[in-house]
Amino acid sequence: MTEPEKIRYHSGELGWALPREDGTYTIDNLPFDGGLVQIKDVVECREPTDPTLLPFVARIVQRTLHAWSVVRYWPATRGVYTALRRAVEAAGGSTEGSVPGTMVVASNVEDETELYAILDTATYTDDLLAESATGKASVRVVQHIALPPAPVVLVGLDPDYGALAPTAGRPGPAIVPR
16 A cells, blocks of 8 residues: 655645555545645645655646535534544545534535535434433534536645745635636
8 A cells, every 4th residue: 555645735734645656646634724625636746846845736637525614513522523424424525623623524515405414414422412402413514615626727836835825916826727
């Protein structure tokens, strides 16, 4: 099995990707900063001009999951996170959670209603929920973004720093579907 390598996604965020035989990478974790690059995406990377910096994503070649969402839940326990994660994974998605009570979800849902339906299938074993009237966690989708289909070229690349520079007078990265 290929070992993951650290790369720079965009906006300075670092993450893991699995190198592929054709020189591309498969993203191996879920970025937190807005969903331009998504877990399971196949990407092309550029080498920065400074060899001490990491390769950075220049183009999304293939996209597997087409939506990025932020979900808040209460109670903020590992049991609730695990139940929600299992429901998302059963529907073919992926989650990442670093702050108790908040998770990032990668999925193929069209809108928040469809995501709520998936999250509602969660089976809870958390003791706090067993004592509640509903036996369910409180769940709220606070952001849902439909992602552009691949291929996508990330423009405004700054090879000296391995991150995306502001483009067209706007802060942050720009994307160009190709």
